[in-house]
Amino acid sequence: MIIKNPISESSAMVMTRHHPAWKRGLDLLLTCLLLPVLVPFLGLIAIYIRCVSKGPVFFVQSRVGYGGEIFSIYKFRTMRVSWESRDEMHRRYVAQQAVTDGPISKPAYRSDLIPGGHLLRKLSLDELPQLFNVLKGNMSLVGPRPDLLQLSDYTLLQTRRFEVMPGMTGLWQVSGKNRLSFDQMIDLDLQYIAQCSLRTDLMILLKTVIVLINQHNE
Secondary structure, eight states, rough: OOOEOOTTTTTEEEHHHHHOOOHHHHHHHHHHHHHHHHHHHHHHHHHHHHHSSOOOSSSEEEEGGGGGOOEEEEEEEBBOHHHHHHHHHHHHHHHHHSSSSSSSOOOOOOGBBBTTHHHHHTTTTTTTTTHHHHHHHEEEEOOOOOOSGGGGGTTTTTTGGGGOOOEOOOOTTTTTTTSBBBBHHHHHHHHHHHHHHHHHHHHHHHHHHHHHHTTTOH
């Protein structure tokens, strides 16, 4: 079932697909199994960040989510506070990447990382607080990755990636990630939407673990 939702930020209509009960059930089951095991580990990461860098432990940023709704995404902070505040500059950089045919490259940020920040990013440990986004229901474990762009930065076809809940991981992440172009990312998002099933989600979750173990996460 597809429902039309008017979005005030854009003249386009952002469509949403019904969020299947099995998908929400899988999210809650796996998150509730993982969190009790991970909480001590999350606490150690939080303590480490406080020890090596002044500022908040968590980085909170607005992203476009399901049906074009804005939500706050949670991450462990891996950048110095002065860099993390430059959201608009970073958004413009991503928007420029979106209109090129080349791979999605990241801005030069190595010198702005906190000590150990690169390792947290390489292992995707900075993304673990998004399990709380999953519990809140504004993210899923699997789905199109929410990026920095605003709704107005997308073409009408590209806004189809918001028909489903954004995810912590997705088909893009296990298919090459930043080695792919923005258009290839969108194509994979739309492919996932068309093929979304319990089997597909379990396959992507398994492949995500393999990608992290093989350190192919950059």
